[in-house]
Amino acid sequence: MKLQENADLTSYNTLRVPARAAKLVRLRSEKKLKELIKSGFFESDTLPLGDGSNLLFVKKNIGSAIKNEILGSEIVKETKETVLIKVSSGQNWHELVLFATKNNWSGLENMAYIPGTVGGAAVGNIAAYGQNQEDVFESLTAIDLKTGKLEKFLKSDCRFSYRESIFKRELKDKYFVTTVTYLLSKTPQYDVSYHSRYESLADELAKVATPPYSIHDIARAVTALRQYKLPDWNTVGTAGSFFKNPLVGKRQLKKLLNAIPELQYYPAEKLSYLPPDEMGNDSFQLKVPAGRLLEELGWKDKKIGNVGTFERHALVIINYGGTGREIYEFSEMMREDVKKNFGIDLEYEVRII
């Protein structure tokens, strides 16, 4: 464990926002955390911190933060068909995806090249290209930050929904996730049907590999798409999608389609766009891409002062050296514009602190 006081958090959030923590603990073991809690070390609110890839610090100063550096993984159970793997929460998510795909274990490949830790992936219930974290999730363990007790949470306890879990809501900053267990398949069912106005996973796969395709080839194709479509978080201040894709009813969708005829949309709980005749009946709530709405209003490749949006994706904010407050104000302008023009309230996907 390493302790820093009045620590600069600029390099601990991918938006590269300058903020400070009164106490920053870089944590390597579960045991140490239990000891710290029991000794009363954390006096105030404590922020569990993964790679900070979905965070916007608007406050300049926060209390305590615990940077998750707990590493390791173990296979809990293996059968002919499945592998149950328990992974420490500080492990890098993409490294886990590569480890799984190289072993031909399926369930994570479409979620390749997402920044962040395994703990962050569970808390934020990440998803991409038609695959969801929650679909392979078995359970997690987490330490109660008040009592120091280790508890197990099954899938139903986590209340996963679109980019949400109980740890982002009711239990926000109440627990520190220590391990996540995933059930992966040894008999892969490929899904490369994802396509948008600019990209097709199936086409990209054909570019990067030759049939018969492996799970690892899919991860490589997803990586190539993401590297093109999103800015590199190692060199540019970014947090990926800034807002969630909004839900709309059929009537509202009709209006939107009048304004943007080629707008893609999809059933609320799916992540893939379907042809209109597969969309089902009128009761559907539909999700539309916030990026497309923002592009329509001129928010793609826009820059105001120290903040802007990416040249290839309007939902992705870039920090060119601004403060958290400047980024927040820029994002509120985007929200107000969407509200004014389309009557839609965009919800933040990033966590604002």
Ligand code: EPU
């Ligand atoms: N689009 C535009 N202009 C833009 C951006 C997007 O027209 O500036 C259109 C695209 O052509 C497409 C649609 O909007 O028709 C959707 O775009 P895209 O395929 O890029 O996906 P998204 O809905 O913007 C979501 C997730 C991403 C995830 C991708 C792929 C959310 C908020 N974002 O993005 O997740 O990688 O799907 O599955 O749900 C993240 O959460 O940080 C993230 C990057």
